[in-house]
Amino acid sequence: MTKRLLTAALLLSVSVIPAFAAKTSLVVGMPIEPPGLDPTVAAPVAIREVTWVNLYEGLVRIDRTGKVQPLLAKSWEVSPDGMTYTFHLQEGVKFHDGSTFDSADVKFAFDRARDPKSTNAQKQIFAPITAIETPDPATVVIKLKETSGNFLYYLGWGDAVIVAPETAAGNAANPVGTGPFKFKSWTRGDRVELVRNADYWQKDKTKLDSVTFRFINDAQAQVAALKAGDVDAFPNLGAPELFAEFQKDARFKAVAGNTEGEIVAGMNNAKKPFDDVRVRRALMHAVDRKALVEGAYSGFGQPIGSFFSPNNPAFVDTTKVIPYDVEKAKALLKEAGYGNGLSITIKSPQMAYASRSAELLSAMMAEVGVDLKIVPTEFPAKWIEEVFKNKDYDVTIVAHTEPLDIDIFARDSYYFNYKNDTFKAAVAEAARTTDEKARYAKYAEAQKILAEDVPALFLFQLPKLGVWNAKVQGLWENSPIPSNDVTEVSWSE
Amino acid sequence: MSRRARIPLNPALVVGAILTALLIVTALVSLVWTPEVPTRVRVALRLKAPGEVGLLGTDHFGRDVASLLMVGAWNSLAIAWPAVLLGAAIGTAIGCAAAAWKGLADEIAMRVSDVVFAFPAVLSAIMIGALVGSGPLAAILAIAVFNVPVFARVTRGVALQVWTLDYIAAARAIGKHPLRITWEDVIPNIAGALIVQVTIQLALAILTEAGLSYLGLGVRPPNPSWGRMLSDAQTYLSQAPHLAIAPGIAIALSVLGLNLLGDGLRDALDPTLKGRGATA
Numbered sequence: 001m002t003k004r005l006l007t008a009a010l011l012l013s014v015s016v017i018p019a020f021a022a023k024t025s026l027v028v029g030m031p032i033e034p035p036g037l038d039p040t041v042a043a044p045v046a047i048r049e050v051t052w053v054n055l056y057e058g059l060v061r062i063d064r065t066g067k068v069q070p071l072l073a074k075s076w077e078v079s080p081d082g083m084t085y086t087f088h089l090q091e092g093v094k095f096h097d098g099s100t101f102d103s104a105d106v107k108f109a110f111d112r113a114r115d116p117k118s119t120n121a122q123k124q125i126f127a128p129i130t131a132i133e134t135p136d137p138a139t140v141v142i143k144l145k146e147t148s149g150n151f152l153y154y155l156g157w158g159d160a161v162i163v164a165p166e167t168a169a170g171n172a173a174n175p176v177g178t179g180p181f182k183f184k185s186w187t188r189g190d191r192v193e194l195v196r197n198a199d200y201w202q203k204d205k206t207k208l209d210s211v212t213f214r215f216i217n218d219a220q221a222q223v224a225a226l227k228a229g230d231v232d233a234f235p236n237l238g239a240p241e242l243f244a245e246f247q248k249d250a251r252f253k254a255v256a257g258n259t260e261g262e263i264v265a266g267m268n269n270a271k272k273p274f275d276d277v278r279v280r281r282a283l284m285h286a287v288d289r290k291a292l293v294e295g296a297y298s299g300f301g302q303p304i305g306s307f308f309s310p311n312n313p314a315f316v317d318t319t320k321v322i323p324y325d326v327e328k329a330k331a332l333l334k335e336a337g338y339g340n341g342l343s344i345t346i347k348s349p350q351m352a353y354a355s356r357s358a359e360l361l362s363a364m365m366a367e368v369g370v371d372l373k374i375v376p377t378e379f380p381a382k383w384i385e386e387v388f389k390n391k392d393y394d395v396t397i398v399a400h401t402e403p404l405d406i407d408i409f410a411r412d413s414y415y416f417n418y419k420n421d422t423f424k425a426a427v428a429e430a431a432r433t434t435d436e437k438a439r440y441a442k443y444a445e446a447q448k449i450l451a452e453d454v455p456a457l458f459l460f461q462l463p464k465l466g467v468w469n470a471k472v473q474g475l476w477e478n479s480p481i482p483s484n485d486v487t488e489v490s491w492s493e
Numbered sequence: 494m495s496r497r498a499r500i501p502l503n504p505a506l507v508v509g510a511i512l513t514a515l516l517i518v519t520a521l522v523s524l525v526w527t528p529e530v531p532t533r534v535r536v537a538l539r540l541k542a543p544g545e546v547g548l549l550g551t552d553h554f555g556r557d558v559a560s561l562l563m564v565g566a567w568n569s570l571a572i573a574w575p576a577v578l579l580g581a582a583i584g585t586a587i588g589c590a591a592a593a594w595k596g597l598a599d600e601i602a603m604r605v606s607d608v609v610f611a612f613p614a615v616l617s618a619i620m621i622g623a624l625v626g627s628g629p630l631a632a633i634l635a636i637a638v639f640n641v642p643v644f645a646r647v648t649r650g651v652a653l654q655v656w657t658l659d660y661i662a663a664a665r666a667i668g669k670h671p672l673r674i675t676w677e678d679v680i681p682n683i684a685g686a687l688i689v690q691v692t693i694q695l696a697l698a699i700l701t702e703a704g705l706s707y708l709g710l711g712v713r714p715p716n717p718s719w720g721r722m723l724s725d726a727q728t729y730l731s732q733a734p735h736l737a738i739a740p741g742i743a744i745a746l747s748v749l750g751l752n753l754l755g756d757g758l759r760d761a762l763d764p765t766l767k768g769r770g771a772t773a
Contacts, residue, residue, distance in 0.1 A: 288536075295553065352728075358714075362532075363715060
């Protein structure tokens with residue numbers, strides 16, 4: 001009761017003298033609403049952008065520079081053969097429902113994620129695991145069947161956050177984690193509200209008392225919300241053409257950073273005519289990537305020739321492998337038996353980058369005699385159902401924003417329907433390799449295979465155009481991992 | 494043609510006819526000629542001002558706005574016309590039947606019309622889009638659906654008046670079938686009112702098509718549409734206002750033209766107003 005009174009008094013004082021106290025609430029705008037709030041059961045990035053490290057925590061985390069940092073595991077040892085990881089856990093950590101976090105939760109969370117029935121979107125994280133042992137509540141020993149060069153890094157992802165057995169099943173609607181913020185409410189179609197977790201194990205880590213994520217799809221409305229002060233930050237503004245306006249406005253900070261998102265026009269490789277590499281190459285030759293970036297994203301964003309982020313040290317430039325060449329495209333189509341034209345469709349979601357790119361692609365394809373019809377779809381729900389699950393499409397277009405996700409082309413069940421054993425071997429080898437140089441070389445090989453085989457039209461790297469109130473500090477400028485980490489955000493007075 | 498048979502001219506009629514003719518001619522010309530290929534993307538020439546590149550400048554993909562506008566006129570009419578004619582045909586049939594048989598049939602027809610009329614066209618387009626898939630067909634059906642009750646009511650109103658006339662009573666007395674009366678006596682008498690209504694509904698249909706395309710429910714990209722041009726233009730408003738102004742003016746003038754034409758025709762054709770308008 002006294003606590004309540006105190007809170008009330010505090011609230012009152014804040015509201016009476018707002019000019020002198022720094023704000024402790026933050027409203028973050030996002031273009032897409034997450035379909036649920038459990039990052040361990042579904043792929044959409046929007047889930048991570050709300051929940052990762054704000055609500056849920058993993059053994060380790062990725063920091064704003066892309067490096068692995070300890071989180072629920074305060075330290076760890078790796079055996080000399082690279083096959084056994086021993087994690088020492090933080091003690092005194094509680095889930096939002098009051099239950100205690102210990103090694104059993106880690107075992108539960110990882111066993112749940114790697115279960116054959118699990119819908120975890122990044123099962124490769126857990127694939128090398130053979131056994132998870134819990135010698136005591138503060139220690140977890142994970143045994144691998146093969147070395148994994150990216151194992152620790154992957155454990156920092158949203159897909160590997162720790163959830164509790166008592167609450168995991170309900171996490172999609174009522175998330176319970178160990179993070180500095182806990183779930184308050186979700187108004188579907190509008191906002192998710194989080195409030196400070198008073199029992200958070202890292203006392204005084206966060207300065208904010210509440211965070212609200214608002215979902216605003218329309219770019220013009222995003223700008224209006226920022227200007228009206230309804231939204232304090234839009235870490236990914238939807239309209240690059242409006243970004244320059246904010247660069248000139250002193251009330252805002254406008255930061256053009258990098259994401260790990262590759263915009264690709266995925267093709268249904270199992271379906272005619274995309275099962276013919278000549279057709280895929282012809283379509284790639286037909287694309288003027290530079291013009292595409294200019295038209296679809298006002299010139300922000302780097303053209304790519306394969307499926308790898310230019311931010312990654314293992315990146316190689318493959319844009320020259322299949323360059324823009326209209327004549328070559330026509331010749332290849334003729335060779336493949338489509339000299340008299342080809343009629344295909346592209347399922348294009350509503351995001352501006354996607355629909356604009358689709359329109360530009362359609363115009364570019366027309367130049368080589370390909371009739372690329374645009375079929376609008378809605379992301380994520382409809383797209384996930386039609387394209388991702390049912391693979392009912394010719395060509396589609398989305399940004400894949402997970403970092404280091406080149407292996408999605410090595411998964412038989414992924415929506416590209418792409419099967420290439422040489423590529424699979426290269427990616428698997430890279431993942432196993434713990435030596436950095438050798439791993440980079442393998443990833444370079446994998447990138448080149450994709451660039452030549454074109455399972456998808458590789459277009460450009462999605463930039464992160466962030467705009468926020470100039471008084472907001474601590475937001476990320478780049479996104480080495482999809483997130484809206486607000487744990488270090490504060491308002492300057 | 495004798496002087497008396499001519500439709501009396503009035504300013505609204507003249508201006509409306511000119512604007513409408515302009516719309517139709519532009520749409521027809523676009524079928525055979527546009528200054529540039531409207532879908533041709535020229536990224537190097539994006540967001541150029543009117544006059545700098547092309548008569549009306551270029552859009553965010555470097556496409557020629559004047560050409561897009563011309564083809565957009567055709568696409569507008571290609572949706573508006575069939576939609577209104579379909580709605581008018583069904584609505585007129587319902588209205589005539591209601592006037593001819595009255596009673597319960599009339600009551601049911603009018604109440605159903607009320608219900609349909611209560612649905613905004615955009616809402617019915619979304620529902621129809623969910624059934625047949627969004628696209629031009631859904632737009633045509635949606636606009637047609639919302640035209641049916643309009644024509645049913647107008648037709649019933651004027652047809653009821655015609656049915657009270659003496660010569661109709663005479664026709665009924667000699668046993669002429671209501672269907673024949675409707676076809677031979679009623680429809681010719683209400684044709685003027687219907688033509689006026691068609692013009693007004695065409696204006697509304699063009700506006701609705703623009704609205705539907707604005708929401709992505711009408712003509713599919715890259716096929717140009719005024720509504721989508723407006724929707725695409727909004728994020729470029731500060732950089733390239735001409736992108737919004739051009740389709741905005743096109744929509745405004747077309748709607749104005751058809752409305753004036755409708756008003757002018759009503760003044761000219763309505764027997765109760767005859768004599769008031771100056772004869773040419």
